[in-house]
Amino acid sequence: MNANWAWVALLAGGLCEAGFTTALRHIDGGRNLAALAGFLIAVTASMGLLALAGRHIPMGTAYAVWAGIGAGATALIGIAFYAEPLSLARALLLITLIACIAGLKALG
Structure with missing residues (x-):
């Protein structure tokens, strides 16, 4: 994986973070099994993609971008x-958050 694909993985991981935070809204104490399954799949994918991206992007930058994408999308x-x-x-x-994420990407 090159650095460009690491950024794609990071974007996907941030969007998966928005998926698991949205699923949290519907879990209902574990009674909604579909939402619980969605949460588990999304959190696993999100963390895995963050770890993968962190191999090519400094982890501090990767984490900040991942969290920003997830928070903004949520x-x-x-x-x-x-x-x-x-x-x-x-x-x-929210516009400022998106600008900060773009700035971190621009700085590489």
Whole structure:
């Protein structure tokens, strides 16, 4: 795997993080087995992709980008599907988060 594919793996891992945090909303104390299975699959994929990317990207940078992608995507999922509020301040902070992730990628 080269450095470009490591960034693709990191992006996919961050999106899987959004998947497992969204699944957490539906687990219902372990009673919803489909959501629990989705959580377990997504968290395993997310951590595995982060570990894979960390072989080619400094782990501090990889972790910051992974967490930022996951947090930003989770916030956007909440806004789009769960009626979470979108204020001007929240939108500006999400844009800032995305800009910081892009900046870390640009610095390599």
